[in-house]
Amino acid sequence: HAESYLLSWGLSEEQLSKVKARYGRVFNPDVEGAVKPKLIWLTDLGLTHLQIQKAVVAYPPLFRKDLELKLKPLAQWLLDI
Numbered sequence: 415h416a417e418s419y420l421l422s423w424g425l426s427e428e429q430l431s432k433v434k435a436r437y438g439r440v441f442n443p444d445v446e447g448a449v450k451p452k453l454i455w456l457t458d459l460g461l462t463h464l465q466i467q468k469a470v471v472a473y474p475p476l477f478r479k480d481l482e483l484k485l486k487p488l489a490q491w492l493l494d495i
Contacts (some may be wrong), residue, residue, distance in 0.1 A: 416477075419445045420470065423453060424463045429471045437474040448477045455481060459489060 417430060425433075456466050469476060479485050 416445050416449050419449055423466065425467050425470060429467060432471055433474045451481055452477060452485070455485070 417434075420430060421427070453466060456469065457463075461469070476485075
């Protein structure tokens with residue numbers, strides 16, 4: 415379950431409530447296919463758990479973006495500028 419997994423990564427109940435309030439209908443990501451790979455990738459980029467928590471709360475549709483086609487190229491572009 416995505417909510418339980420995000421709580422295990424340190425999101426508070428309050429943060430998760432904010433995410434659900436803002437993106438409730440679209441926030442139902444697949445843990446194995448969407449959540450885990452992206453959290454691991456963000457960690458590999460060097461983000462702390464606190465930074466990842468902030469990113470999830472600020473932009474939950476992150477889990478709907480394709481990791482290989484959208485997120486990795488964007489991150490590389492940002493690192494290259």
